[in-house]
Amino acid sequence: MAFAISARMDARIVMRRGRGHGMTMLQGKVALVTGAGTGIGKGIAAMFAEQGAKVVVAARRKEKLLETCALAPHAISAVCMDLCSADDRAHAIQTVLDRHGKLDILVSNAGAQLWKTFDETTDEEIETIFSTNLSSTTRLIKSALPALEAAGGNIVIISSTAARYTLSPSQKLSVYSASKAGLNQLARTLAPKLGPRGVRINVVAPGLTRGEYADESLAQDEETLAWVRSVTPLGRAGEPADIARSVTFLASDMASWVTGQVLDASGGWQISGG
Structure with a gap:
């Protein structure tokens, strides 16, 4: 009992000190967030900046990147990247190093999504999904490793609950789901390799989350959207900030003892749905 009371007192002291000195979860960190022009990536970049990080956002569309930068011009800058x-x-990666001298956090969020039944999916679409989501993401992580190792940094991959669960609407995401399942396994197998090198790697797997792709996919499918909400214990679709909070935790020193994990951020969708 004495130990528990002491621990609570210590925690309160640390919190008071943190507030007094303006400490935040990512103070002094430098992050590269891909696919950050819209949706989840944009939400992550904004929260990272709020938590004290310097953030370089990367995506193909310059105009969307500039909108993200405008959320926190003092902390967020952009680089165009396919x-x-x-x-x-x-x-x-070199741009991050030139601007900030190091890379502490890589958030691999960029990817391609396809909302089609398997029979309707073309060979070209299959190639695009796997090339973008799995092959190119794997290559990005490999390229970033020297900088991450030098900084003692970490990687957070954005996957999907559809990578592990097959209830609706996953039936229209078969190829996409398979590509994201590969990322889950990439993190698991890399974790014991990278740990001795001082680099952590984890995955956040969102459920249905509002954003450009989800809104477009479900715009004509209100029945599916209503059904997903009905089987989600928290009763709603996710927002980018919901995912950003999970990513911020895993990217921070608060998660320094966490690696090789896949964290579902889905409002409990996969639990009650299947």
Whole structure:
């Protein structure tokens, strides 16, 4: 009992000190967030900036990146990057190092989504999904490792609950789901390799989350959207900030003892749905 009381007192002291000195979860950290022009990536960049990080956001559409930068011009800057381009990937990483001298956090969020039944999916679409979500993401992580190792940094991959669960609406995400399942396993198998090198790697798997892709996919499918809400214990679709909070925790020193994990951020969708 005495120990418990002492621990609570220590925690209150630390919290008071943190508030007094303006400490935040990512103070002094430098992050590269891909796919950050809209949706989840944009939400992550904004929260990272709020938590004290310097953030470089990367995506293909410059105008969308500038909208993200406008959320926190003092902390967020942009670099155009096509995830599938080796030159662009290398340029993005070098840009972070040139601007900030290090890379502490890589958030691999960029990807492609496809909302189709398997029979309707073309060979070209299959190639695009796997090339973008799995192959190019894997190459980006490999390219960033020297900088992350030098900083003692970490990686957070954005996957999907559809990578592990097959209830609706996952039936229209078969190829996408398989590509994201590969990312889950990539993190698990890399964790014991990277740990001795001082680098952590984890995954956040969102459920249905509002954003450009989800809104477009479900715009004509209100029945599915209503059903997903009905089987989600928290009773709503996710917002980008919901995912950003989970990513911020895993990217911070608060999670320094966490690696190789896949964290579902879904409002409990997969529990009651299947």
